[in-house]
Amino acid sequence: MTFRPEHELHARRKGRNIGVGLMLGAFVVLVLALTFTKVTSGDFELPKAEEIAN
Template sequence: MALKVEHEIHQRRKGRNVGVGLMLGAFVVLVLALTFTKITSGDFELPKANEISQ
């Protein structure tokens, strides 16, 4: 039993925060998956030093 009753606004904020957190987590997983896929493909090469300076 809670000592204080949670107000309706706090319940809505909590739900919104959970939604934003899940979306952020999904975005991070997507970026990691795309990075992993790009690096593990056969045609990925690191840029050479002379290509970077030009």
């Protein structure tokens, strides 16, 4: 079995793709940190059981 050679496009756009990947990764980390901050803050309340049922 042979692998297809990598298209030159991937090599040419490597920097751009790595950059986009890093930004998306940073965004995920930021949303995670934001969520953690919100749910651990004093004024956060879980919805009550009857509200969930409705």
